[in-house]
Amino acid sequence: MPIVRVALPVPLPQVFDYLASDASAEDVGRCVKVPFGRGERNGLIVAVASEADVEVARLKPVHHIQRDVPPLPGDWLALVSFVSRYYHAPLGEVVALALPPGLRRADGVSGDDADPLLALGAAGSEALRAARRPSKALALLQALAQDTPPWRRSAVREREGGEAVGDLLRRGWLVEAAIGDLRRDATGPQPELTAEQGEAVNAILDAGPGFRAWLLHGVTGSGKTEVYLRLAANALAQGKQVLMLVPEIALTPQLERRVAQRFAAANVVSLHSGLADGARSRGFVQALSGHADIVLGTRLAVFAPLPRLGLILVDEEHDASYKQQEGVRYSARDVAVWRARQGDVPVVLGSATPSLETWYHARNDRYALQVLNQRAVAATMPAVRCIDVRRLKLDEGLSPGLKAAIEQRLARGEQSLVFLNRRGYAPVLSCPSCGWVSRCPHCSANLVVHLVDRRLRCHHCGCDGGIPHACPSCGNQDIQPFGRGTQRIEARLAELFPQARVLRVDRDAARTRKQWESLLATIADGGADILVGTQMMAKGHDFPKLTLVGVIGADASLHAADFRAPERLFQQLMQVGGRAGRGTLPGEVLIQTEYPAHPLYLHLARHDFDAFARMELAERRSAGFPPFTYQAMLRADAPALDDAVEFLRHARRLAEERAPEGLRIYDPVPMRMTRLARRERAQLLLEADQRGVLQGFLADWVALLYRQRTARELRWQLDVDPLEV
Ligand code: ADP
Ligand code: ZN
Ligand code: ZN
Secondary structure, eight states: OEEEEOSSSSSSOOOOOEEEOOOGGGGGTTTEEEEEEEEEEEEEEEEEEEEEEGGGGOOBBBSSEESSSSSOOHHHHHHHHHHHHHHTOHHHHHHHHSHHHHHHHOOOOOGGGGGGGEOOOOOHHHHSSSSSOHHHHHHHHHHHSSOOOOOEEHHHHHHHHTHHHHHHHHTSSSOOHHHHHHHHHSSSSSOOOOHHHHHHHHHHTTOOOOOOEEEEEEEETTHHHHHHHHHHHHHHHTOOOOEEEEEEEGGGGHHHHHHHTTTTTEEEEOOOOOOHHHHHHHHHHHHHTTOSEEEEEEEGGGGGTTTEEEEEEETTTTGGGGBBOSSSOOOOHHHHHHHHHHHHHHHEESSSOOOHHHHHHHHHHHSSSEEOOSSSSSOOOOOOEEOOOOTTTOTBBBBBHHHHHHHHHHTTTOEEEEOOOSSSSSSHHHHHHHHOHHHHOSSSSBBBEETTEEEEEEEOOEEEOOOOSSSSTTSSSOOOEESOHHHHHHHHHHHHTTTTEEEEEEETTSHHHHHHHHHHHHHTTOOSSSSEEEEEEEEHGGOOTEEEEEEEEEEGGGSSSTTTTOOOOHHHHHHHHTTTTTTTSOOEEEEEEEEETOHHHHHHHOOOEEEEHHHHHHHHHHOOOOTSEEEEEEEEESSSSSHHHHHHHHHHHHHHHHOOOOOEOOEEEEEEEETTTTTEEEEEEEEEHHHHHHHHHHHHHHHHHTTOOOOOTTTEEEEEESSSS
16 A cells, blocks of 8 residues: 655654555645544654654554645755755654644635635726715725725725625626726826836846846845846746745735736735635635746745746845744745745845845855946935934933934925834833832843833733833832833824824734825825834835934943944844835935944944945954854753753754764853743854855754753754854
């Protein structure tokens, strides 16, 4: 009887054999339900064999093989195997991560036409013209009409529950649109490329269809998206599929719309973790069957099977969200590059602030480089200036210069953004009389004051409670929020500028995608004068009336212990500064600092990313940090710190016994934030100057670690190429 080898999502570095009477080689790559322990698991068949590794009599039969969808092809299996090997994660866990949950459970997957494109019907145009009684349906139609058609039904649904869409279709206000109609409706011709854009597009196209990794280093507002769209158009015209990765779900709606408008005739599929199971499975199957032309998504989209793959685009390639920080700690950007090589197609990594790894590769000719130095629309880059706050009296953190600049923008009817990467009202509540501070009971972190809903909340474990009226330690009634977060700045700005509409944009204000879209719409419509925002505001957005960005509280990152902190700060400030003056109005960036002569700020003021990168890389070279070395971090956590450290010491001994030449093994140390959600955490760093040395060692060592008995409740994970050390 045939035997199937199944990758299961269990923390063991092996595959499992089962009997399957009707299995054949055709079933490799299919999802399967199997008995496991006392329960049932979903896995993937990675091989069909005639002989088992163990006694056949002990094997159990599979429960069900999912044959409703095509099996995952060989190149996809090679992709997940690579990720499993490189990140030293069990194959079954990589598969579980890469496959949509619905598909893995072998849920039924409905056909391809389940998410049709919709356009305005004649009755809909009529309804918009006629002065009707306001209704839910009409409100939805009016909201839709703000954007250019077509709209995917799933996207319409997301705006308004679900019932209203059916209602609109029944009334004929919306109609299913044929591709041909949409082409006619699609917004005007594509813009003429700027000279720099044209050069970049030509260079990348001229290099041909084979593998090549490109860095598209274009300043904020230089029109990188237009370059992506032209390259995508070329691939589509040749009947190829395009994979387009974006860092965050929050960025997808805008881009989706742009892509759908440009390629009305193409089937654009989005894949991200915010989708319902059904929609995610459907998108995945469309990619797999070759019916999707463009797959647009966040990091997990890098696992979409693409039989006709012709091009990979990675927007904002520096963004930390490409790296998964739990479970299988893969970098979607790095996997994308591997995948491009495997598929022999070009990959374009785009950014205004590339990661130093990528920038370094581009300088060393491992990646080809295209530079966009000019903004596409705006004449100039924003003027960046430091406000030296050392001798200034600040008003709730705001300097007179920044206040005056905001005032000026208000008078001109332009928008300002105050950027502060700290949400909440104040980072801690404290008692001036006894020194009590609001600590999280479960983490080595403070509880943040949230005045809007009157809570003390931990930003790490999420626990929260009410704000006490008196000091829990000494009873003093005069306890005070210490320091500043977005809510506090928002409150002060509202007092200072009562005539202005102040809008806070952070994760508390935009909890859902819908809230986020509505905030974006308010800003874009000019419904806000002063924005107070965190890094959410730093990414990818284009607000033509935004001409001033004020940065407060940035100095804290100048002296952080993490060697990547300056890189992150520079990227963040350059990105957020890049929101200013993107339209026809000139922009200004004001940075409040006590270190106005710090080289990081000087390079920033000159928009000189390359000078910053050279400086930073010189430091990393002399200190022996990546990209000049390769790192892996073994982390362990347990209720007691001793258990975590003891495990790492043991792991270290095992490592020392078999360490190859050139491998450096450091001492186990508690993590900087030692306690998180009642667990104590420690880490062990391994390093080598050659990737091969590190990788060769890790394979054996990790296999050994899996065989160790560990303290109860101890967990460990390996992080290859860690972003946080
Ligand atoms: P980036 O991603 O490089 O920061 P975007 O792609 O968002 O920049 O482009 C910035 C702005 O310039 C957008 O409003 C875009 O529509 C516009 N734009 C880009 N290329 C052109 C072009 N060739 N002609 C006119 N406008 C353009
Ligand atoms: Zn007290
Ligand atoms: Zn906590």
